[in-house]
Amino acid sequence: MSIRILFLGTGPLALPTFQALCDWQEHHVVGLVTQPDRTGRGHHQHVNPLKQLATERGLVVLQPSSIKTPESVDALKETEADLFVVAAYGQMLSDAVLAIPRLGTINLHASLLPKYRGATPIHAAVLNGDREAGVTIMEIVKKLDAGPMLGVAKTEIGTKETTSQLEQRLAELAVPLALQVINQIALGQETRVPQDESQMTHVRKLSKSDGLIPWEKSAVEVERHVRGMQSWPGPFSYLHQPGKPPLRLQILAVDPVENAAGALAVVPGAVIALDSSSITVQCGTDAVRLQNVQPDGKRPMPVSDFLRGRKVESGDRFGAEARME
Structure with a gap:
């Protein structure tokens, strides 16, 4: 059964999965929600590759400064998406937003949950000298990164690997996992595994x-x-x-x-x-x-x-x- 997917993402972690979903024949991507365009030094516009791809595919592109406003909520409803897929979007989702898709909202989080909930899990894995990292797909709930896990993929961290290099590899690692989990959701065959709260750690945003x-x-x-x-x-x-x-x-x-x-x-x-x-x-x-x-x-x-x-x-x-x- 084909479902309608709305993708919410901005950063490098999101791009390979968004590309794969756009190319997928099983289900239908109806649009992209991404952060507003940013202007850098010399008033040059930063390129958002997700927006470029969505525009090329003729998809709806929404860039609200706040996704929580009534106008934003209405725009999300108009997409008639069955499932929201989030990856490095950059804004917290309100209860009103989470209530929209009939199949819920899932998030691609770049850590092996419950370790490294929060904004900088890849940085934390490298800084702490972890031997492995990974991607967890979870259902989004009100508490930050605390929802039940729907799938996990792991990889070893290279001895000389930087955060940006690891992020690129995790972005690719997320693709087959995301397709598998979305198919399971569409068929009503997903498995939810609660997180072990006793093992939870949190990482803050960096400056x-x-x-x-x-x-x-x-x-x-x-x-x-x-x-x-x-x-x-x-x-x-x-x-x-x-x-x-x-x-x-x-x-x-x-x-x-x-x-x-x-x-x-x-x-x-x-x-x-x-x-x-x-x-x-x-x-x-x-x-x-x-x-x-x-x-x-x-x-x-x-x-x-x-x-x-x-x-x-x-x-x-x-x-x-x-x-x-």
């Missing part, structure tokens, strides 16, 4: 300031931070050198190394070793060797290129913009 590298932590944790904050909010630090203003750098790749002799008394963030292709920086425990960086306003580059344009010496310091002695 730009969260990208600041915590040099006081261990080298292993600093390396996870560098991977976990890519591509947003971006792992960064300021290079402090005598007689020069602080230089903001994104730190894009590091390798943990054992503590250099005598480094135990060195302040975290201090440069403790240099060669032509790397900079070694003290952490709270052990150190990291910087491999790739990106100065503000410039392209990403290996440290060897950076050192050709900027002299760095042992004792220089990485840290916050306002240097703390």
Whole structure:
């Protein structure tokens, strides 16, 4: 039995599933609900690939600034969708919205629930050094990410994988799972598994300031931070050198190394070793060797290129913009 699907999504996690649903012959996508268009620097419009695809397919596109208004609720009802499918949409759904589709509303959540409910589950998996991540499809209920689970897919996390790389893989992993669950719902054969509330953890939304590298932590944790904050909010630090203003750098790749002799008394963030292709920086425990960086306003580059344009010496310091002695 074919059903009508309304898709609600905005971010990269949503695109592969939306593409697959649009190409699917089993069921019919009636429209897209996505966030309002954003304007970046220089008044350039950010491209929303989901909106582009929906427009190409002649689908209804709704972009309410708030999905909770009576006007938005009416517009959703007019789609006559049987099922709402949500993936990285970016707005909370009200009871009035959830009451619209006769088959309910399901959500593609990028974690192995009940672990990492909330806004940044992929970041959390990388930052915490988890060995595996995954996608859970759940029924949306009033409590955040607490609905019964309809399907789960897992994958191992690569030892050098960044948040953005893992997100791309999870987005692809979600596709066959979503098609399977939607078919089960259409046939009335879905299985609902309650979440174990005793295992629940919550992760908050991140801000730009969260990208600041915590040099006081261990080298292993600093390396996870560098991977976990890519591509947003971006792992960064300021290079402090005598007689020069602080230089903001994104730190894009590091390798943990054992503590250099005598480094135990060195302040975290201090440069403790240099060669032509790397900079070694003290952490709270052990150190990291910087491999790739990106100065503000410039392209990403290996440290060897950076050192050709900027002299760095042992004792220089990485840290916050306002240097703390």
